[in-house]
Amino acid sequence: MNEASRRRTIRSFPSWLAFWLVVYLISLPEVIRDLWLPAMGEVLSPSFLPGEDLIPSSWSFRFSNVAELAPSLLLLLGVISLGFPGLRGRRNREAYGLSDPPDLPVMAEIRAFLAVHTPGLEMRTNLLRTDSLAFITPLGWRRQAMAVFGGLVTLWRRDREAAQAVLLHEIAHTQQGDAFATGVGSAFKALLNVWLPLTLGWVVLPMMLVWGLDAVRFLNQTGVPLQEGLSHKLIQWVASYLPGLSLAVGGALLASLGTILLPLAGLWCAEFYADHAAVAVLGASAPLLRILREVGDSTSRGRWLISAMTHPLAGMRRWLANRAFEPYAEVLLLLLFPLTYLVKGALLLLRAWSAYLMVGSAGDVIRAALRGHGADYVRTLTPVWIVIIGLLLVWPWLAPGISRAPSARSDDHEIVYVPYALAVLGLIGLAVVMRFLFL
Amino acid sequence: MDLLDTWSVRIAENVAPDEVDLAPVMARAYGAGGAARRDLFRRATGNAPGGFGTGQMTAVVPWVLQGMAVAAPALSAMLAATPYLKDFVSIVKDALDIRKSIKDEKVVPPGDRYAPLREAMVAVRSELEAAPLSEEQRDLIVYRVMCVLLEAPAGATEFVQTVGDAVDE
Numbered sequence: 001m002n003e004a005s006r007r008r009t010i011r012s013f014p015s016w017l018a019f020w021l022v023v024y025l026i027s028l029p030e031v032i033r034d035l036w037l038p039a040m041g042e043v044l045s046p047s048f049l050p051g052e053d054l055i056p057s058s059w060s061f062r063f064s065n066v067a068e069l070a071p072s073l074l075l076l077l078g079v080i081s082l083g084f085p086g087l088r089g090r091r092n093r094e095a096y097g098l099s100d101p102p103d104l105p106v107m108a109e110i111r112a113f114l115a116v117h118t119p120g121l122e123m124r125t126n127l128l129r130t131d132s133l134a135f136i137t138p139l140g141w142r143r144q145a146m147a148v149f150g151g152l153v154t155l156w157r158r159d160r161e162a163a164q165a166v167l168l169h170e171i172a173h174t175q176q177g178d179a180f181a182t183g184v185g186s187a188f189k190a191l192l193n194v195w196l197p198l199t200l201g202w203v204v205l206p207m208m209l210v211w212g213l214d215a216v217r218f219l220n221q222t223g224v225p226l227q228e229g230l231s232h233k234l235i236q237w238v239a240s241y242l243p244g245l246s247l248a249v250g251g252a253l254l255a256s257l258g259t260i261l262l263p264l265a266g267l268w269c270a271e272f273y274a275d276h277a278a279v280a281v282l283g284a285s286a287p288l289l290r291i292l293r294e295v296g297d298s299t300s301r302g303r304w305l306i307s308a309m310t311h312p313l314a315g316m317r318r319w320l321a322n323r324a325f326e327p328y329a330e331v332l333l334l335l336l337f338p339l340t341y342l343v344k345g346a347l348l349l350l351r352a353w354s355a356y357l358m359v360g361s362a363g364d365v366i367r368a369a370l371r372g373h374g375a376d377y378v379r380t381l382t383p384v385w386i387v388i389i390g391l392l393l394v395w396p397w398l399a400p401g402i403s404r405a406p407s408a409r410s411d412d413h414e415i416v417y418v419p420y421a422l423a424v425l426g427l428i429g430l431a432v433v434m435r436f437l438f439l
Numbered sequence: 440m441d442l443l444d445t446w447s448v449r450i451a452e453n454v455a456p457d458e459v460d461l462a463p464v465m466a467r468a469y470g471a472g473g474a475a476r477r478d479l480f481r482r483a484t485g486n487a488p489g490g491f492g493t494g495q496m497t498a499v500v501p502w503v504l505q506g507m508a509v510a511a512p513a514l515s516a517m518l519a520a521t522p523y524l525k526d527f528v529s530i531v532k533d534a535l536d537i538r539k540s541i542k543d544e545k546v547v548p549p550g551d552r553y554a555p556l557r558e559a560m561v562a563v564r565s566e567l568e569a570a571p572l573s574e575e576q577r578d579l580i581v582y583r584v585m586c587v588l589l590e591a592p593a594g595a596t597e598f599v600q601t602v603g604d605a606v607d608e
Contacts, residue, residue: 041578097478106460127461128468128478130498133491150465150498154457166491271490311490 012399013273014391015177016337017266023384024079024263032074039066063206067252070202074191078263081187082180085138086236091147092137092185098124098147106153113164114146117281118171121146127153133163133281135184136170144174147184161287162294165278169288172277178270179262189310192260197306199256203249211237220408247358254351258344265340268312272333281325288321327419334423338388342430345377374438382431389427392420443467446598447500451565453583455499462500469504478503482571496594502570503563503584504602510562517585518592518599522574560585 043062063069081088092098101107101123107426122145125136130150137147146167155163173179181188215233219226279285292314304313323329352373356366391398396417453461479501483560507514526532541561541581560581569576588595 097474102464104460104464126478127464128475129481130461130479131481131483135490150461153460154455154498158458169490274490401446 008168013176013269013276013333014395017178017181017263019122019337019388020262020266021079021082024075028076035066035068035072036275039069041237042066043069063202067199067203068255068259068404070198071195071256074195074198075260075263078179078188078191081191081302085180086140088185089138089140090149093124095185096129096132096147096149097126098137098145099126101125101148102127106156107148110148110152110156110167113167114171118174121171121174123148125149130154133166134170136173137178137184137437144179146170155291159290160284162291165282165291168278168281169251169274172274173270176270176273177275178266182267182270185435192263192267192303192310193307195256195260196253196309199252200249202251204245207241207245207248211241213401231303237395242370244358247354248375251351251354251358254347254354258347258351261344262340265337267310268316269333269337271312271317272336273322275321276324276330276333279321285321289318292318308346316335327422331426332420333423334392335426338385338423338427341381342434345374345381348377371438378434378438381434385427385431389424389431392424392427396420441450442594442598443470446584446594449587450503450584454503456571458498458500461498465498466504466602467498469501469508470601472605488508497571499570499572499580502567502572503580505606506563506566506581507584507599508602508606509566510559511599511606513559513562514588514599515557515596515603516594517555518588520555532545556585 045062058179101111102125107123107125111123114123119437122139122143125148126132127148127150132149133152134146134148135153136144139145152163152166161230173182183189211233215230218233219229222229224232273318275288278288282288301313304311320333349370353366354372356369361369443466444463447462448459451462467481468479479498482497541557541564563584564577564581567580570577572580588599
């Protein structure tokens with residue numbers, strides 16, 4: 001691909017994280033009114049709820065019944081933490097032993113590279129650590145620094161372009177305006193990372209507690225031998241409780257995932273866009289692919305699910321980086337976040353379906369109810385969808401004034417509008433389909 | 440400081456050229472001990488900061504320093520006992536043979552004049568067992584370290600002594 005066509009593929013993307021944050025804050029009063037207050041009222045009710053007087057400790061089911069409260073609280077705490085960037089910066093400095101960079105020739109080379117692409121960005125270092133490469137760390141509300149480690153310095157010598165790809169990825173986070181939430185030490189990310197074990201604990205532990213106490217009560221009252229009694233209760237549990245528990249856990253997971261899906265998508269988009277920016281500036285995807293292949297996924301899939309889902313898997317990043325100059329990949333990147341709203345809607349419908357199944361509703365009742373839920377969701381989503389379409393329509397002209405990404409500067413290249421136009425058409429088409437299906 | 444800088448760079452040039460820029464910093468940190476030394480040996484775990492892990496990459500120079508520090512007595516004995524200058528070429532050739540014999544676990548005849556060299560190589564190699572390196576990498580690093588030290592035994596002796604003192608702290 002020649003230089004002229006490479007320049008036409010450079011793109012700028014909206015900061016969907018910032019977009020989500022604005023929508024979240026606007027909708028927060030409604031969340032408090034419709035979710036938290038009723039949920040807290042139920043959890044903290046001093047009197048027995050129906051059935052609680054019959055089964056010991058079944059009050060703990062109150063938590064399971066409001067499974068989405070856990071991730072919702074996580075989200076709120078994460079958003080609050082965004083207001084303390086200086087605290088995060090100090091914590092990073094202490095945890096990673098960051099200090100002013102030493103006066104070495106290689107640091108002057110790296111500093112010169114940073115100056116070309118992001119003038120004024122400060123640098124902090126810990127060259128003794130070769131287990132890390134680089135990341136952006138906040139110094140305050142409006143100041144950030146590039147933290148550079150020994151791992152990057154050795155990479156700078158071994159594979160200069162790969163090291164530059166790493167730095168350009170990190171620079172892109174500052175220029176895209178999402179470094180406030182992404183990156184090391186982000187409590188926002190750390191809290192979202194534990195949504196899965198928290199939800200499982202929130203739902204499963206109360207049920208285990210109730211079952212355990214019920215088994216103890218049974219053994220005490222009947223006097224049967226321990227082994228025989230436990231076998232009986234275990235069979236009963238598998239036959240009677242497990243199906244209901246499975247549906248409850250499944251529904252809770254769907255509800256929780258639905259709660260954190262949009263910020264999760266915003267974080268993933270931030271990483272994909274940063275990769276794309278690195279590829280666009282270097283003019284080739286090979287350096288980024290080399291570093292992604294070399295370092296691989298240091299996290300196992302299981303560990304990723306339990307504690308690292310805010311970061312996309314390296315395989316996804318490689319797939320997109322490989323196609324960075326393909327028009328359809330750019331359209332996909334633009335649509336990734338908006339499409340998440342549809343996935344969220346599907347999760348909500350799945351959860352509702354599982355709830356209806358638990359109570360044994362008839363098929364036609366379920367279908368009618370799901371259609372109603374779908375219609376409600378589409379109506380709620382419509383204003384957001386319109387804003388997203390409008391944002392993508394004007395973004396190529398809006399971006400130079402908002403985004404500091406080099407690809408956003410219109411004086412560097414001609415604005416190529418086709419991917420934005422295709423994305424907008426796609427969103428309008430989806431809106432028509434949703435209206436046809438549910439309204 | 441010059442001694443550490445000079446020799447750490449020499450070591451890095453021969454065993455890990457990518458780490459030449461960092462070698463003096465690493466050597467001083469190793470000598471300082473404590474948190475600085477611990478930072479040198481940190482290994483990448485999951486959830487890599489910044490989204491780019493270092494995978495199985497690891498710095499070699501700290502491990503070499505560690506190996507030399509623990510094997511300092513054997514290295515000092517080797518440097519004192521081994522003839523140098525005019526016999527350097529034969530030492531290098533014999534070092535290759537010794538390396539092969541260590542690998543093949545050959546029995547050492549009594550009175551072997553290169554026993555101190557062999558013992559030093561075994562001592563350093565055993566310390567490198569803990570490093571995330573392949574067997575071939577370990578062998579090559581040990582061989583190259585010996586070559587570097589034998590190029591200037593006087594200065595090497597002082598360097599080995601300095602590094603060896605650090606491990607005792």
